[in-house]
Amino acid sequence: xxxxxxxxxxxxxxxxxxxxxxxxxxxxxxxxxxxxxxxxxxxxxxxxxxxxxxxxxxxxxxxxxxxxxxxxxxxxxxxxxxxxxxxxxxxxxxxxxxxxxxxxxxxxxxxxxxxxxxxxxxxxxxxxxxxxxxxxxxxxxxxxxxxxxxxxxxxxxxxxxxxxxxxxxxxxxxxxxxxxxxxxxxxxxxxxxxxxxxxxxxxxxxxxxxxxxxxxxxxxxxxxxxxxxxxxxxxxxxxxxxxxxxxxxxxxxxxxxxxxxxxxxxxxxxx
Numbered sequence: 562x563x564x565x566x567x568x569x570x571x572x573x574x575x576x577x578x579x580x581x582x583x584x585x586x587x588x589x590x591x592x593x594x595x596x597x598x599x600x601x602x603x604x605x606x607x608x609x610x611x612x613x614x615x616x617x618x619x620x621x622x623x624x625x626x627x628x629x630x631x632x633x634x635x636x637x638x639x640x641x642x643x644x645x646x647x648x649x650x651x652x653x654x655x656x657x658x659x660x661x662x663x664x665x666x667x668x669x670x671x672x673x674x675x676x677x678x679x680x681x682x683x684x685x686x687x688x689x690x691x692x693x694x695x696x697x698x699x700x701x702x703x704x705x706x707x708x709x710x711x712x713x714x715x716x717x718x719x720x721x722x723x724x725x726x727x728x729x730x731x732x733x734x735x736x737x738x739x740x741x742x743x744x745x746x747x748x749x750x751x752x753x754x755x756x757x758x759x760x761x762x763x764x765x766x767x768x769x770x771x772x773x774x775x776x777x778x779x780x781x782x783x784x785x786x787x788x789x790x791x792x793x794x795x796x797x798x799x800x801x802x803x804x805x806x807x808x809x810x811x812x813x814x815x816x817x818x819x820x821x822x823x824x825x826x827x828x829x830x831x832x
Contacts, residue, residue, distance in 0.1 A: 564607040573644050575637070576627030580618035580645070584610030587678075587828060588654040590642070591617040592662030594813075595686070595746035596739065598624025601659070604817035609824060618645060620665070622745030633748050635687075635761040638665045639672060652676065655828055659683040659813055661746060667763055667770070667793070674771040679831045681824050683777045683812045686750065688764040688792045690785060697751040697758075703737050704747060767796035774800035775827045777820065779808030786810060 566583045581599050583606050591602045599617035606615045619626040621641050622633060631637065642665065646654065655678050658666030663685025670677040740747055751758070774797050778790035794802040803823060808816050 564610055566603065566606060566610075570625075571645065571648050573621075573641060573648065575631060575641060575644075576621050576629040578618055578621060578627075578641065578645055579625035580616055581606065582614075582616045583607075584612070584614050586613050587832070588614045588616065588651050589824070589828075590646070590651075590654050590656050590666075591615060591813075592642070592656070592658040592666050593617070593620065593623070594660030594662055595750060596660075596743050600624070601811075601813045605813055605821050605824075608818060608821035612825065613828070616649070616651075618642070620662070620745075623743070628745065633745050634753070634757070635665055635668050635749060636672075638749075639669045642669055643673060643676075646676065653678055655679045655681065655824075657681040657683070657824060658685060661686050661749060663687065664763070667767070667774075668761070670772050670774075671763070671766055671770060677772045679827060680770075680772050680774040681777065681827055682774065682790075682793060683820070684779065684782060684786045684790060684810065685776070685793055686789065687762060688767070688789050688796075689759075689762050690788045690792065692785070694755075696785070697755075700740070700747070700751045703733060704740055704752065706737070764792060764796060767793065768798060770797045770799070772799070773827075773831050775823065776800060776802045777812060777823055778802065778804050779810060779812055779815075780804045780806040781809040783810060 564583055566581050569582055570577055570579050593599050593601050598619045602617040609615050620638055622628040653676055656666040656669060663682040664687030666680060667682060667687060670680045776790050776794050778787055794800055805819055812820055
């Protein structure tokens, strides 16, 4: 499919924002996940841009957007998206968000419902579930672990192998390296004060959601992700949950055709 995807940049009050854009018509804003940037939407854009005006920004602190020296929060990202929409003169849009982007999209729709026609959330973050605090503690501990620890463990490789710890150490090291590539995602998800994160979680506010929604969830994803999607579905008043049975934890890239079709059907139904 020969889709011309344009790359653009605009200086906002808090930093320069980069985005990918294609197509014309009804505007759709696509917000990426925690461990990615707007490039994860390229295949979805190639399909949707035949009928819609697609814009996929790199959130500030991610990808090719600037990383301003500010205290990052979900509301900070919401206000940056609001300023972005004002800059490109879009008064009302459909919001699509994956993972962290889903949390930001839902927060935006709660704060500015008059600007949102509908909400499509793919395996969204942003609600409290059982065991979440334990997971946060594990991630914080892994990130705070000095690099010297891993170097020492590498030196004592024969011993760790005998003790059966080699696989776990390798897995922790790989996860830590991935997390370090996305410091803003780490900050937003589990490195801020617990009270601040709790204040931005949405489970106590989703019943106030005024816009229609669609939740897309991979059937082969982690149980925590499935539970979060079910929580959104239970709490939002005008929402439908669709489980994509064969999909895992990377919906925009693993099944872009299915995602694009579901978004297209949702807009047709609610347009």
